[in-house]
Amino acid sequence: MTQSPPERAIRPYRAGDFEPEKHFYPRVLNAQLHPLVKSFLTLGNERIAERYIHLHPEAEPEAVRAALTYQPKHFRWGGADLFVITSETGTRRIVVIETNSCPSGQKSMPVFDESAEHGGYERLLRHAFVPKLEKARLPSGGLCVLYDKNEMEASGYAATLADITGEEVLLVPCFRGQSEELVRFDSGLLEVRAEGEWKPMRAAFRYVTQAPWQRVPPVTKTLIFNPVLACLAGGRNKLLAAKAYDLFNADMREQGLRIRTPETIWDVGHQEVPLWVERMGGVAVVKNPYSNAGQGVWTLTNRAELDAFMKLEQSYDRFIVQALIGNFHWSSRSRNGRLYHVGTVPDKRGRIYAADLRFMVGGGPEGFAPIAIYARRARKGLTAELDGMASSWEMLGTNLSVNLGGGEWKSETERLMLVDNRDFNKLGVGTDDLIEGYIQTVLSVTAIDRMCDRLLTQKGRFRRRFFSEINPDPKLAAEIAG
Numbered sequence: 455m456t457q458s459p460p461e462r463a464i465r466p467y468r469a470g471d472f473e474p475e476k477h478f479y480p481r482v483l484n485a486q487l488h489p490l491v492k493s494f495l496t497l498g499n500e501r502i503a504e505r506y507i508h509l510h511p512e513a514e515p516e517a518v519r520a521a522l523t524y525q526p527k528h529f530r531w532g533g534a535d536l537f538v539i540t541s542e543t544g545t546r547r548i549v550v551i552e553t554n555s556c557p558s559g560q561k562s563m564p565v566f567d568e569s570a571e572h573g574g575y576e577r578l579l580r581h582a583f584v585p586k587l588e589k590a591r592l593p594s595g596g597l598c599v600l601y602d603k604n605e606m607e608a609s610g611y612a613a614t615l616a617d618i619t620g621e622e623v624l625l626v627p628c629f630r631g632q633s634e635e636l637v638r639f640d641s642g643l644l645e646v647r648a649e650g651e652w653k654p655m656r657a658a659f660r661y662v663t664q665a666p667w668q669r670v671p672p673v674t675k676t677l678i679f680n681p682v683l684a685c686l687a688g689g690r691n692k693l694l695a696a697k698a699y700d701l702f703n704a705d706m707r708e709q710g711l712r713i714r715t716p717e718t719i720w721d722v723g724h725q726e727v728p729l730w731v732e733r734m735g736g737v738a739v740v741k742n743p744y745s746n747a748g749q750g751v752w753t754l755t756n757r758a759e760l761d762a763f764m765k766l767e768q769s770y771d772r773f774i775v776q777a778l779i780g781n782f783h784w785s786s787r788s789r790n791g792r793l794y795h796v797g798t799v800p801d802k803r804g805r806i807y808a809a810d811l812r813f814m815v816g817g818g819p820e821g822f823a824p825i826a827i828y829a830r831r832a833r834k835g836l837t838a839e840l841d842g843m844a845s846s847w848e849m850l851g852t853n854l855s856v857n858l859g860g861g862e863w864k865s866e867t868e869r870l871m872l873v874d875n876r877d878f879n880k881l882g883v884g885t886d887d888l889i890e891g892y893i894q895t896v897l898s899v900t901a902i903d904r905m906c907d908r909l910l911t912q913k914g915r916f917r918r919r920f921f922s923e924i925n926p927d928p929k930l931a932a933e934i935a936g
Contacts, residue, residue: 463627464626464646464647464648465609465612465624465625466622466623466624466625467616467623467624468623469620470617471616472572472613472617474573476606476609476610477561477607477609477613478606479561482563482564482872485564486874487565487873488878490878490884490888491878492566494888494889495566499523499822502522503519505886505889506518506890506893510710513711517711521893521896522822522893524817524821524822524903525820525821527906528681528907529555529680529817529903529906530582530680530817530818531557531583531679531814531817532557532684532814532815532898532899533553533815534551534891534898534899535551535552535553535554535811535812536548536549536551536891536894536895537551537810537811538796538809538881538883539779539794539796540794542782542791547714547793548891548894549714549715549779550699550713550715552695553688553689553898553899553902554689554690555680555690555902556661556663556666557814558607560575560825561606561607561610562826562828562870563825563826563872563873564874572610574825574826575607575611577816577823577825578814579615580618581825582679582818583679584618585818585819586677587619587657590677593643593654593656594654595655595656595676596621596624596655596656597615597619597655597657597658598623598624598625598644598646598657598658598659599625599660600626600637600658600660600662600670601627601628602628602629602661602662602663602666603661609625611659612624612625615659624646624648624655626646626658628669630668633669637669638652639671642671642936643674643676644676644678655676657676657677660682663690665744665933666685667685667934667935668933668935671936672686672909672935672936681906686925686934687903687906688901688902690744691925692743692744692774693774693927694743694924695901696715696720696774697720698902699715699898701905702900702904706897712897713898716739716778716786716788717734717777718777719774719776720743720774721772721926722772722773722775723771723773724764724768724773727740727760727764727773727775734777735787736757737754737755737778737780737785738754738777738786739752739754739776740774741773741775742770744770749855753778753851755780756840756846770927771928772926772930777790779795779850780795780846780849780850781795781837783838784840795808795836796882798880798881798882805836806835807831807835808831808832808849808852809829809832809871811883811891812826813826813895814826814827815895817903822899827873827888828870829872829881830852830870832851832852833851835849836849852869854866908920916936918934
C-alpha cells in the first residue's frame with residue numbers, strides 16, 4: 455500500500471467529521487478482535503499484576519502494582535516493539551527491541567466494541583491526553599494535531615479530539631524543511647498559520663516522528679503531547695533509551711523488575727563498529743540511534759554486509775551495536791548467550807517467520823492502560839543456516855514502512871498481522887505473553903519518563919550541556935530547536 459504525498463495545507467476537523475474508513479485499514483474495518491486479546495484487554499491492571507506476580511516470584515508484589523499505576527509526567531503515549539524469543543536452553547522470553555514515542559497502531563487495531571467507532575483513538579485521548587488538557591495551566595489558544603507521517607492516524611486523532619471536545623481541531627503538516635511557513639514557536643508558544651494569520655495553540659497532539667527536535671523545542675509553553683523531550687530521552691533516541699533502561703534496571707534490581715533487551719553497546723563510533731561486530735561473533739545489529747520506521751537499521755551476518763555498511767555515508771557520529779536475534783545457528787554471542795526467534799507458527803509450506811509484537815500504551819491519572827496491539831512479520835522465512843546469498847534483512851526486518859522520499863511512504867501491509875480471528879493464532883502467543891509484553895512496555899516507557907526528569911532543571915528547563923555529555927553526538931546537539 456502506497457500513501458500519496460501528503461497535502462501541505464492545514465485542514466480543520468469539527469465534531470462529526472470522524473469517518474472510520476478514513477482512519478483504519480480496510481481489512482481492520484471488517485476484522486473481529488480475537489477472543490483471547492479481548493479477554494486480556496478486560497483484565498485490568500490489578501488482575502494483570504496478580505498473574506505477573508504469580509509467574510514471577512522474584513518480583514516484589516507492591517513494585518509490580520506501583521509500576522502499573524505509575525503516572526508518567528512526560529512520556530504518556532508510547533509503544534514498544536517486542537520479540538518473542540527463546541534461549542539455547544529453551545527459556546522463553548519477551549524482549550524489548552525499541553520503544554517509540556508517538557507510535558502508530560490505531561489503524562491496525564480492530565475495535566473492542568463495534569458500537570464505539572473511534573476505537574483506540576478515543577481510548578488514548580480520554581485516558582492520557584484529555585486529563586492534561588483539563589488540569590494543566592495552559593495559555594489561551596486552540597487545539598491542533600501536528601504530523602509528518604501517517605496521515606491516516608493523525609487525521610483520526612484530529613477528528614476524534616474534535617468529537618470529544620466539541621472544538622475545531624486543526625490538522626497541521628510539520629515536515630522537515632517545510633514547516634516554517636505553517637508552524638512557529640514564539641517564546642515557547644506554538645502558533646500555526648491558518649487562514650492567513652498566526653493563531654496560538656494551547657495544546658497540540660504530536661505525530662511528528664522524523665527527528666522532531668529539529669522543529670519542536672524540548673520544552674514549550676504549549677502543551678505538546680508527547681513533548682519532544684520524551685523523544686530525546688529515549689522515545690526516538692535509541693542510544694539514550696539504552697542508558698535509561700540500564701539505570702532503571704539498576705534502580706529496580708532489589709524489587710525484581712527488569713527491562714529485558716538484547717545486549718546493547720552504546721556510544722560506538724563508525725570505525726569501532728567492526729570491532730563490536732567481531733566481539734559478537736561476526737553477527738550483530740547496528741542502528742543509527744535517531745532513526746525510526748525501520749530506517750537506519752542494519753543486520754550484519756557476514757563480511758559483505760559489514761563492508762556495505764562501512765561504505766555508507768552517515769548523518770550522525772554515534773551508533774549502537776546490538777546482539778542480533780536470528781535463528782538458532784546464526785544469532786549473536788552475547789552475555790545472555792544466543793537468543794533466537796520463536797517466530798510464527800509454521801505455514802503449510804513449513805516456513806517460520808520472524809515477527810515482532812507492537813504494544814501501545816497510554817499513561818494517565820490512574821496509571822497505564824493497553825491501547826493497541828498488532829504484529830508484523832519479515833518478508834522471508836527464517837532459514838536454518840546462512841549461505842551468504844540471502845539478505846539477512848529480508849528474514850529479520852519486520853517494520854512495514856518504506857521511505858520513498860519527499861514525504862511519501864509505502865507501507866507493506868501484506869506483512870501486517872492483526873490480533874483478529876484470522877491472524878492472531880499464527881503468532882503462537884498466549885495470555886501470559888500478552889501480560890509479559892504489556893509489563894515490559896510499561897517498564898520501558900517508565901524508564902524513559904524518568905530519563906526525561908534527568909534532562910530538566912528544577913525550574914523545568916532543558917539541560918543542554920548535560921544532554922551533550924550523556925549523548926555525546928555534536929551533530930544531534932546542533933539540531934535541537936529552541
